[in-house]
Amino acid sequence: MPANDDVVLSIRDLSKQFGRGCEYCSDENYELQKNMCPHCHTVYAVRNTSFDLYKGEILGIVGESGSGKSTLMKMLYFDQDATSGNYNLPEDLTVKGNVFNVSSQKKRQIRNEQLGMVYQNPILGLKMDFSSVTNIAEKLIASGNRNVGEMTDRADHFLEKVNIALNRKYEAPKNFSGGMQQRVQIAKALSNYPPILLLDEVTTGLDLSVQADVLELIKEIQRDMGVSMIVVSHDLAIIRMLCDRTMVMLDGEVIEHGITDQILEDPQHKYTQQLVYSIL
């Protein structure tokens, strides 16, 4: 494991609940039905999650549908407010302490300059009626760039990097295939050279050959740019291919984490064992 001063993102005791909670479920030892309180029906989507992301590594988060993976990613990208927890970005010297406590304006700045996000559904990450080059420029404009020439050059560079032909850069993503839309999203997310990239189920819904292209692209970007990444997936094959370390989530809690090979070769938790054996 890398040294502590290589941490680029640190999460401590992060929780997200939907509902007000009650006297029963506010006790941490109280047994929930899956992740829901049987008394007040409060859903604990993410519960007391802690982890670090190191410089240049790819951290995988794996788990079944409803395990809290996407909610976790939404909180990391400030799409959703956390109920409690600490979120630190040690490399961002403009923010001290918990970034959940900064103003919404500052959160937008962090989103634009420190983070890149690729959503499972491209509609969430792209403006489908605007051209691809404008979609990429949006992130640059949001971080204060006002030079059209500079922004189009940057957009061209990243569109080439994700293998989108430049003669299609004026086309709107709605005219593109699912794989191409994901590649435009990746180009947009990278356009500001963010140190951290968040990828939420980026290959879901794509056919196998396109999946392979996108995964190869992610590996190449990580190799060339040294970006730290968090990859969420329910597919262990993707996790095995991409990730240095892996966390397994179940019912809102991290039940196992470690080096990816170790998790896949020697799973300790019963759920992880089921998950691993199901793909063998």
Next chain:
Amino acid sequence: MSQNFAFLDEHSKKEIRRKTLKAIAVPGYQVPFASRELPIARGWGTGGLQLTLSLIGREDILKVIDQGSDESVNAVNIRNLVQNTTGVAETIHTSEATLIQSRHRIPEVPLKPFQILVLQVPQPEPLRAVESSERKTKMLHGDKEYSGAFIKLFEQIMKFGHITDDADYPVMVNDRYVMAPSPIPRFDNPKMNYNEGLILLGAGREKKIHAVPPYTKVESLAFEDYPFEVEDFDDKVCRESGLSGVYMDELQDEKTGETYYVTNDTSYMLEKLNEEAVQHAGK
């Protein structure tokens, strides 16, 4: 049946004036207000009309223009409604009016400190083209996140090689809020910057009031390598008056098919023609 002064009841007028004061206090910020029913349909200037009716006093002198003309059907009807319910004096001369209601133009004669210009606004939200949710646009304004207004202009540059927004061109007011200045031509945008009069903008259908107080910085959005430019009429001359350097309508002669230009602000053109006639008679 007797009619209340300026049609609206006093409580309504008070509410609109209160919201107007808030809009003046926060330049460029869209203040929601309870838009009243009026004897004209929403979308035909009810926002501007409510502002006019709530602000007008017996001493006021009213001018109403529609796309630069004092004689268009919309201008005449609005003027008649206000005049019939208030009895105030009316004028076509910008410099004489204390209250000017306008659709799509800022008059050529610069505003003076005692004047109020009321603009009718169809869509007050400059981010609506990129964000349909009112809740989200409110958050974007709160965070001063205006990339949406810029990407609309950026997309035009990508598609057409230049910015194509000729009217309702977004402006930054007082370095804080991006504002839709109503569909005035780009030509009129610079007139708002540090102008001496009070500009109020009312959107009746969208139930919003915003304002540009006197001596406020108003800057049209632009990029470093694509600066803001107004429509160019430098080499054009008005066929009726010989004026140049003003906003003009482009027309086509029905008989010859020839393109010609006429000053859009009709009262300004008349004033200039009269001045010229007087000078001519004096000689």
